[in-house]
Amino acid sequence: MHAERPSLSDGRGTHALRVIVGAAIVAERKVLACARAHPPELAGMWEFPGGKVEPGESETGALVRECLEELGVRIAVGDRIGDDIPLGHRRTVLKIFAARLVDAQPRALEHAALRWLAADELDDVPWLPADAPIVAALRAGPWLR
Numbered sequence: 507m508h509a510e511r512p513s514l515s516d517g518r519g520t521h522a523l524r525v526i527v528g529a530a531i532v533a534e535r536k537v538l539a540c541a542r543a544h545p546p547e548l549a550g551m552w553e554f555p556g557g558k559v560e561p562g563e564s565e566t567g568a569l570v571r572e573c574l575e576e577l578g579v580r581i582a583v584g585d586r587i588g589d590d591i592p593l594g595h596r597r598t599v600l601k602i603f604a605a606r607l608v609d610a611q612p613r614a615l616e617h618a619a620l621r622w623l624a625a626d627e628l629d630d631v632p633w634l635p636a637d638a639p640i641v642a643a644l645r646a647g648p649w650l651r
């Protein structure tokens with residue numbers, strides 16, 4: 507017997523469910539948006555900082571690690587924003603969490619640029635298409651009020 511990663515069966519075999527986590531970091535009624543530097547097909551599109559949950563890691567743990575790597579900040583992770591978003595044709599979902607800064611100010615260690623956006627500025631940047639429901643939830647919800 508050995509421990510298995512959570513998995514789903516699709517009738518063609520068993521595949522691990524891959525989870526990408528992202529942080530909607532809110533401060534002073536603005537949310538942090540980050541411009542991707544790579545790969546070329548995603549460069550210039552804006553996203554929430556985050557990345558893949560590695561084997562053995564919690565979703566929250568992955569988000570804290572990614573924000574430290576990408577922005578040089580420690581965050582406190584809050585509630586989910588929106589629902590799971592399926593990404594592409596693979597068994598991958600995107601999950602976004604509200605978060606706040608614990609100490610330092612974010613620096614673009616891996617991104618091309620950072621911007622703090624108020625509710626009425628959310629459309630000022632081209633978000634990755636999958637982020638549209640999250641951007642809509644941020645605009646309608648309590649986080650930026």
Ligand SMILES: Nc1nc2c([nH]c(=O)n2[C@H]2C[C@H](O)[C@@H](COP(=O)(O)OP(=O)(O)OP(=O)(O)O)O2)c(=O)[nH]1
Nearest residue numbers: 526527528553554555556557558593600634636637
């Ligand atoms: N971090 C993040 N990824 C997003 C968002 N929206 C969205 O479609 N994605 C997609 C883009 C990428 O295909 C994937 C995340 O991959 P990534 O390359 O950032 O993840 P990672 O840092 O763990 O990857 P790696 O370079 O270490 O392999 O999820 C978002 O708001 N934040």
